[in-house]
Amino acid sequence: MIKKWLSSTIDNSGLVIFRILLGLLIMAEGFGAILLGWVEAVFVKSKFTFNFIGFDFLQFLHGEKMYSYFFVMGILGLLIALGLFYRFAMIVFTIMWTAVYLIQKESYNNHYYFLILISIIMVFLPANGKLSIDAKLFPKIKQTKIPRWMPYLLIFQLAILYFYAAIAKLYPDWLDGTFSKILLNGITQRQFLLEIFNQKWFLLFYAYAGILFDLLIMPALLWKKTRKLAIIASFGFHLFNAYSLKIGIFPFLALSFIVLLYDSIPLKFLKNEQEILTNKNFNAKLFVVFFVPFFIVQIILPLRHHFIKGDVLFTEEGHRLAWRMMLRERKGILSIKIVDKNTGVIRYHNFASELTPKQIKILSNSPDFIWQYCQKLKKEAKKPISIFVECSVSINRRPYYKLIDEKTDMATAKFDYFGHNDWILLQDLN
Template identity: 30%
Template sequence: MEERQLYEHSLPRAPWWARLFRPVDIASLVCFRVAFGVLMIAEVIRYIPRIARYYIDPPLHFSYYGFEWIRPWPGDGMYVHFGVLGLAALCITIGLCYRLAAAVFFLGFSYMFLLEQARYLNHIYLLCLIAFIMIFVPAHRAFSVDAWLRPRRRSETVPAWALRLVQLQIGIPYVYGGLAKINHDWLRGEPMRMWLAERADRPLIGPLMTQEWVVYFFSYGGLLFDLLIVPAMLWRRTRWGAFGAALAFHFINGNIFTIGIFPWVMAAATLMYFPPDWPRRFRDFLGRLLGLQPEGPKPTAPPLPLPTRATRRHKCLLTFLGVYTAWQLLFPLRHWLYPGDVAWTEEGHKFSWRMKLRDKGGSVSFHATDPSTGETWKIALRGKVKKWQLSEMTGRPEMILQLAHHLGEQLRAEGIPDVEIRALVPVSLNGREPQFLIDPEVDLMKAERSLLPATWIRPEAPLEPAVQARLSEM
């Protein structure tokens, strides 16, 4: 059914909020539900061989602020957990106990995400948010087991807000990702130049990876794509061209960079910007092409009435949509509340769609001091943290602080009650000269995790030659 033919006569008389409740075709939302469920099944299967490495073997898990209480399940609990996630994803796909399955998947997937900060990825965070909104959108009212078992709940339409909410959630990472790329490093080709150079040994395309025009094509092309894809998909005249560009963009990303299922999730989600009845149109097109469906116009239903008075249910839903939208729009901007460059300090970096913007290389060493004797020694990290965690931790001040506290507590348990822990962390940001990220004079045992600006993070300042020479000898 054609949305314009159904509702164009009733829209001018409707209040602004009523437009969010006008019925639109459910077909595109159903397709998104199935695609999301299938991709989540694939994601769960992809994680199964890595469960022990990421969630069972590490002696320490880097937590998120406020979620320190989250711990892995004991024994084989993590394997059971991922089994439940796979079952929930399957139920989302076929629409069986849909809302319960969506809630279970959201809670279980978010739990997995919050277990280990060293595994932070923007696309995993996005999947958590999509899983959350899937709890509320009625994507199970057609082409689902629930609709088959409960015919009274079956419907060919859904309120427009369900589609708008999915479009909003998909559009925000694009737009904010593009805005974040408007910075000095990105516009001069870093860190894209470094990443492409690491792939110079690829067959066929390898020699291109070191060409300057390729570096700037990826840098500026990525910036323009992120900024323009949403408005281009919203405008009917540019929609097909924009969709083709989106498919090409995500295909290239998926083949050059290791970013899991993210390109395929975004490619499927971009279809939500087409008219909500596009799956029916595509089905009819195939039917005519194969000669299985007669030509000719189809009858259209009369315009459906829109609400003219907001009920309590309408007000509750509008409040939820308003609060959620405000949070999604404002929370990624919190890095402006902190001093310094967010790419350096990392304060406000996560959950802000600042994707692929910085590359940090360096080293970290922790030094303990017993104030009663004045003795200072370097702490060996072998066996205390995994190599992949250590690699991610370098350049992340909050994670460095967590490990410092962990090491200090271990030494206190060994009989050094007032031990002091300091860190030497020379770091290079996007290929620049190394600088100290953490103030080496600060006792990190006295520094607490906080949402306030951290005074123990040093501003960017090049190291003196004598200090660089001493560090190279360590």
Template identity: 40%
Template sequence: MQDRLNRWLFKQVDNSALVAFRVIFGLLLACEAFGSIATGMVKRAFIEPKYTFTFIGFDFLEPLPDYWMYVLYCTMGVAGLLVMVGYKYRVAMTYYAITWTYVYLLQKSSYNNHCYLLMLLNYLMIFLPAHKSASIDARVNPGLRKEHMSRWIYIFIITFIWIIYSYASIAKFYPDWIDGSFPRYLMSIRGKEWSLLQETWAHEAIKYFGLLFDLLIVPLLLWKPTRWPAVIASIFFHLFNSIVFKIGIFPYMALSFLLFFFSVENVHKWFVWKKTFYAAGEIIVPKTRNWIIAGTTTFLLVMLLLPLRHWAIPGDVFWTEEGHRLSWRMMLRSRSGYATYTVVDKDSGERTRIRLSDYLSNKQKRAVQSKPDFMWQFAQKLKKEYAKNGQDVAVYVRAKVGINGRRPVPFTDPDIDLADTEWSHWNHHEWILPSPGYTREDD
């Protein structure tokens, strides 16, 4: 059994796909960093706001002062370019992974699953031998050069991709997607520049294509007779997302995963034809065999189990958001709402209604009026602000939230002091009112 497993996992295959992926990935990392400066994202997210909303538990993180955030992003861009050319690869990749984790955890106002995926890939790429061919490192140090890698790398990457797509599809099996109402609403707000996308047939096409693409794309790419149709579907799907939703580098990163589904001969011929092709097919079992199997298995199990945690938390995840993050629940819902924050001095009883624009950017204001973790965090921030003046205060939030364009309905218990509650990543919060049990007649 062990010999069979060794032959399956540690047979050596040509590494052209991983090498080509490194080049594209490094370029995308550089584009993400320099593009964040050019588009004003760094200024909007880190320099202009009075506060940043970190992931809960990482409140100690603060933006770098003055314009040092620009310097940070510039160095990240340089690190991306070093990854691309394969110079000081592991140092550059480690640096980008750490700095990306910092900016990812520092602010979640612009959170999406793509940022989470990029963080995971950064750390995975540190440990993969992507720099051992067609790189400056391999040219400077010929002893490093290898034209092959173990097959487990292919298996691991494809399995990881399959998990992501599968959960993205499974999450769409909910009423608003199945009846087409959310695709229709999504196009009305995100695709309003395109009259074609306001047609009923377009909404139906988006509904079925979005669900079936995520569900079937990996099996179709793995089966040779359906590979090219699946590639064409991938190009259409991701370019559509890039043009309509403007979601940065992610569509192109997703397209780069296609490298791992073609034969090694074709990838070598198409992308890195100057490197020597490896075809010996040796079985080389590394001394770290057990660590590799344990590490990759643990990682994939976490990826399988973490998105299921919302089933263990009472309430509808679409309403409560509890268990929504880190679960590959992509393009599923839109939240809107309005909220009033009232601060009450515990000693004098004086009540103050908070003017959100005194504290928050427009994007942050939308978040603290519709998303529960932002509501709780803002209550904590207000308590700390008033504590600076020696005041012990309670913070009450009266919020109404609407899902997917519906009429907003009460979301929070206005009699609970949010500043005096604890946050749990694994349990329901009683100050979130029960889901109204929406039906389409409520629209």
């Protein structure tokens, strides 16, 4: 029954419009990063970036050339929207955006990761079947129908995000409104709003509304009887986040998914072409071979922190790639002691002299940043050294707890990306 429903053909207008919206948002992301100073702050004013561990070879993506890099991505967004050389533009953008994501963690955002996943899926979908320059130049690719399961690949990816975002909120500081208060008080200085935001009833409403929205929005959008109400709720939720949290294109990207929910789009200009069925020559086995493992990984990755010793809220181990969005506030105090192995001379390293304010803030409370920076210091040292770190972290304005084992020589410490690192201390936050 479900297999038959998914394999049935539907009008491809939703996927086509989604392609156009996605292209415009990619264009806005590329050009906006330049115009709003993001490229300058992250890649030009910094001496280096903190890449994902193992991707040091991407450090060449730095400096003023990144203006051109993001300009090219903006152009690729335009090509995607126009449907001109769509497949090529989608592949190149996916590679370029993934590289941007991997080269810098100081501006880490789950939504950047989400855009990678959506772009990967879009590479495989015939989203240029109509309303595209490609369809004009190459009539053989024209089509008005696609299998229903194609847009549902995208919908399923969004559902994974929402589901894990809801589950991640099920911890004490979210459930009692503690973090809601921290978050809301940080987005405005207007007194009348602060008076509302500090009311206990409002903090609890905000906290539980966030959980319910993430948990129920996809079923509500998929069910026709609740779809209109869910669309209204989506606009309210995402536009509020776009205004208050300043999280880039994601709110608008999430709203773009609404067009994928309709089997047909009631717009006359999309109906003026002769009906052309989907290309029967596509390799269904290829989709199965690629997308089954793809989604298995997407389902497993957010669970990994449950199998790593310690509280992810404190250790950060398993935090990334798990849709743990806007969940906590971290503040850290850090000092780095360097010991000359030959002479025994001790000095404290002034890391603030070579880092941007944002890098300093994140370095002071993030174990993987600290490990990476210590490896950098070891590599740059002209003589054998030991490195010892004193670091304490406050979570959601609790007292400070020690994060790093001060007796561990970080110059020789190893990093385990998928397991617990013994040099990260375990603390009970309750």
